[in-house]
Structure formats: C-alpha cells, structure tokens
Amino acid sequence: MAFCINCGQMQADGTRFCRFCGGQQPGEQLIARLRMEAEAIRYQLQQMQAQQAQQAQQMNYGQQQNQQQRW
Numbered sequence: 001m002a003f004c005i006n007c008g009q010m011q012a013d014g015t016r017f018c019r020f021c022g023g024q025q026p027g028e029q030l031i032a033r034l035r036m037e038a039e040a041i042r043y044q045l046q047q048m049q050a051q052q053a054q055q056a057q058q059m060n061y062g063q064q065q066n067q068q069q070r071w
C-alpha cells in the first residue's frame with residue numbers, strides 16, 4: 001500500500017504515476033536509498049553526540065584535576 005506523495009491518494013503498489021493528480025511517485029529503490037541515507041545520518045549524529053559527551057567528560061575531569069592541583 002502506498003500513498004501519493006503529491007495529493008495523498010491511495011495508490012496501488014508499484015505505481016509510478018498517481019492516477020488522481022498524475023504526480024510521479026518515488027520508486028522503491030529511491031525510498032530504500034533515502035532510508036539508508038537517513039540511517040547513515042542518524043548514525044553520524046549519534047557518533048558526534050557520543051564524542052561530544054566524551055569530550056565534555058574529559059573537560060570536566062581536567063578542570064577537577066586543575067582545581068586539585070591548585071589547592
């Protein structure tokens with residue numbers, strides 16, 4: 001089951017052009033590729049967030065050490 005990306009009408013699977021508005025529908029290959037790209041972006045974001053959290057922890061740790069040395 002698919003829906004037109006243009007007008008939202010229900011489409012038969014594998015339809016390339018909407019029978020209501022004539023809008024071209026994304027093929028399954030395109031959808032699969034977009035899904036993969038979205039996954040890759042999500043993965044990169046997770047990696048970045050993990051790195052940032054690690055850096056923040058290291059910075060906090062470094063500041064604590066400096067304070068200990070100062071006293």
Ligand SMILES: [Zn+2]
Pocket residue numbers: 004005006007008009018019020021022023
């Ligand atoms: Zn349509």
